[in-house]
Amino acid sequence: MAEILLSEAEKAFIHHGVQDDLRCDGRTRLDYRPIILETGLVSNASGSARLRLANSDILVGVKVELASPLPDKPQEGRLEFFVDCSANATPEFEGRGGEDLANEICRFLQRSYASGDTINLSELSVLTGQQCWVLYVDILILECGGNLYDAVSLAVKSALYATQIPSIKVATMDGDQPELELSDDPYDTKRLNTQNIPCVVTLMKIGNHYLVDPTPEEECCSSSGIVVAVSGNKKITAVRKIGSGSLHPDSLVSMLKQTGSEVGAVVNTILMKKLLEEETLEVSQKVGFMR
């Protein structure tokens, strides 16, 4: 991640601000920066979302494709994540620079979606053992402005929410080859149940306090933190510690509790509310990048 050079005095200032619950930009410790979200802006994809959290800019596209299910899960479809760190985001991503970060995010997403509680993969099954939908989730990081995990997870959830899976009928033939019939109406699609899809919350520990949605400067000041994936029904599906410092078990537990029961749930509900709101908006013209 982009390293920012800070002087000791600046670090001390940030420390004190966190202590007094008044961060440099005026937020409290549990405040998020403003988020701008738009779904369905990539017409070629089955579902897409663009999310801007302060300066972090994420574009997610979901492509659905038919494939054969994995032999050990004949009744389930699957999700595949792919993160691409654009060199536009920071010069360090150039070449293979962003690969490590991309893999890290990718793995974490996979882990947080792996829990059976998050998404019902059997919804994606078309024909047991023969055909299922695979959702390829392509995540493009366009700009890095801190708190990437949260931003990516929210964008992915929104994109999946907007994903339209073509409805397909299985006209079973008496031979062994199944014939799939595609509806000719492009609006005849089904949507995934995204209610329980996890949102990721990053908690940074600065001094004795922890804060959400750290800016890059704040990330610099912290030696450790955790990234927690919280599903819609308030279950924690994945946890990961970041930073070089250590965490006391007591503070780990209290951080998990705080995020799990509080921040994660709130983020989830607000996101769902906003997505629903967007859908009912009258304006059909997409904003995209023309802003």
Next chain:
Amino acid sequence: MLTSKVFLRKTKRGKVLKVVREHYLRDDLWCGSELCKKCGQENSDVLDKSPVSSSTLCAFPHYIVIDTNIVLHQIDVLESPAWKNVILLQTVLEETRKRSTNNYKKLREIMATRKDSFYVFVNEHHKDTYVERKPGESANDRNDRAIRKACSWYQTHLEESQKGTDKKKQIKVVLLTQDFKNREQACNEGIPTYKVDEYVKSLKDFPDLQEKLAASHSESNNENREPLYPEHLAPTRIMSGIKSGKLLQGVFHSSRENFLEGTVSVEGQDKSILLQGHASLNRAVDGDVVAVELLPEDKWTSPSGIVLEDQEEQDPGDEIEKEEKLLIDSTKSKDRQPTGKIVGIIRRKWRQYCGILLPSVLPEGTRHLFVPAERKIPKIRIETRQAVTLSSQKIIVAIDSWPRTSRYPLGHFVRALGNIGDKDTENEVLLLEHDVPHHSFPETVLACLPSMPWMITEEEVNRREDLRHLDICSVDPPGCTDIDDALHFRELSPNLYEIGVHIADVSHFVRPDTALDKEAANRGTTVYLVDRRIDMVPELLSSNLCSLRPDQERLAFSVIWQVTADAEIQKTRFTKSVIRSRRAFTYAEAQCNIDDSLQQNELAKSLRGLNKLAKILKKNRMDKGALQLSSPEIRFEVSTETNDPIDVISKPMLDTNSMVEEFMLLANISVADHIFKHFPECAVLRRHPVPPASNFEPFLKAGKTQGFTLDVSSNKALAASLDAAVKPDNVYMNTMLRILATRCMMQAVYFSSGTVAQVDFYHYGLAAPIYTHFTSPIRRYADLLVHRLLAVAVGADVTYTELLNRKCAQQLCNNLNYRHKMSQYAQRSSVALHTHLFFRHRVQDEDAYVLFVRQNALQVLIPKYGLEGSIYLKGNDGDSKLDFVYNPDEPSQTCGNVTIRTFDRVVVQVSLDSKYVQHQKIAVHLVHPKIAGLSVDAIEIPKTDEPRTKKLKGGK
């Protein structure tokens, strides 16, 4: 402005793709009206400023917008000049293209020829008329909405340009559609809308147009009726059925003899599948590609053997008669064959059919039955108000649909050809029916001809071998103007002769890839009708420059052999040459010259030499197993004034006929050998497949009734057993057997040598391992191709790509085979037509022979006219039951003490059955042996009280 169209597509490999196309909307598309001041178009005169309405339905000036279903179902109506100021929306064009390429092509043709009446408005790209598909809306509904949107846009757009004009004189846009829902919604939106039939009927200047309205969608009340036929399966189910082997795909052929029977020939199966009864035939029309389901084996039957014509003389309505009466249960019969039923139609092969209207009890009515000239095609129900005028005319009708509730397919009238019985009309009919291209040659083709006067240049002579010094002559039938072969003979030494066959060098004039070449390739062959010849190449070539006329220098392609006195070939060579024929003999003249020993000139001597050699050649050929088959051939003596036939003569067979034939065969075989050697991949050859044993069944059966065991194991054995099958008391019997044998044969076909294994090159009839056509390039395109190949092989010409491409060659061959077959049918029909004309004013008693004995009929052949007819065994007055006992094993029919078997000689009375003026046919009645109630009296005995003859004599 940019929008995008999104749709989902399934790829062949089963992937689902989301396709997004950019779609730009514009604000500068013209409306095309002369009236409009806003669009800024120049010279737009498609949509008139003040259109005149000839419709009584909407008397106000209007433009017409048509819906897709009109283009799809009423394309023939659109051809009429009645249509003016029509706006064609892009939505309609695109939908048409998607649904029916045929109609789309036709529509484009109409648009091209009538540019001033049809305006294409690109509504899909206009910013005000583009509509996007809404959720839950079907593609069809969306298109309907787009059409309505365009209509209302036009309406407001035109209103703006004619503010201030009188309301009544304002131009409106009228939407024509057959769709009820669309009409309703258009009404709600304030667009004047009508059904196309309403509108067409209201056109007071074009009363005939409504005849052309296709019947299918005039919203008849068919839905409520009980379906008469089982339903067809959906295409996907048919496809899967065929894939899994449950259903079979094949071409449906309806039976000529029994309209309730048909067969489906499935590729890769030697026995075709039999179908019986309305339900099994299930609305298939001859030629359709259908899906068949086989019945369980215990339900298999055999062909019923009865002759059954759909003989309703009156319109039966939509009832299906009891089939039990018509089809006899033969599940117990011995020679059962696979039987099935049609469950779906894969591809319709409907075309336009020639025929006549069935006289109706209610001529003023609109629903009539149409009887196609082709017996294999079912009658067609059409709607017309002109039945009275059309009843005496030959007309063309197209099939539109065949719903389950209708006994007959529904169609519509396309055009009238002319009066029935009119020879020109009938000729036109038979040319159309057999798809013979007979239009006059277009300018582009005539431009390829050499200019007259034409001379052979010195340069050309130098390039060729000069054979002008040879005594060459031609032998042809009398009146022949396209002489394409000539012969010469000369003695080199006492035991060595030189013979030459000289063939007109048509390939010199018809160069590859010219318009002339393409036209000739399409025509494929010259068609000889009784009173007319339809040339393959323009007359200048066929009757003049290529024709090897006497005493004229002509270009030729020569095959020259050196042979011994035993007709053994020592040397063969091929060369392009210049010749001068000394004389054009007719067969009879040549024969005279040979027979008359006083004639000692060079030509007579040559002819004698040729004749001698030909006899040896023929003997050799027969020894190898060549067949001598027979089919009745006759010639009409045509009156010079009326062109009507006045007498019939059988074509005589002279020695000279077979002499010429022999040398032509020899030339063909030599050439075939040579071109195959040089072009093993792309030589154009002709093969005659060995007929499968099953083909011979009726022939063997017939032989058995006469006490002959016929051997059909090889062509040689067949030839021998045919020669042996002679009965002193029935001279014609042998000819009859040969006629039957001819019918067992396969069709000889052209092919490209690269497409067939060499063992299959065999020509069965001629017993030649390889054969082609070389000797008639004026009248056959295949010969022309062979000429080109041979010219390249002997270094006299250059190749071109298509010539050496095996695929191209095969495609050409396929067309030639088709044209060849069709021309034969056309020639046969022409003879039949003239037989008709011949019998128009006469009744004659003639000798006839029984060809087949059927369960309810005798089929007889009258050799004098080459005519075949059926004698129905049901008595003159129709109802009286005759006690005929049918013995299927022999087969024979016995009534009282008279037994009739195959090949029996009978005397029949031939006349023209003119009970209906429109539907004349040759009627054959038995005279001898006498069977009370069936036979009629001989004509020689004057019988005034016989109503039939009276009628005939009176009714001309």
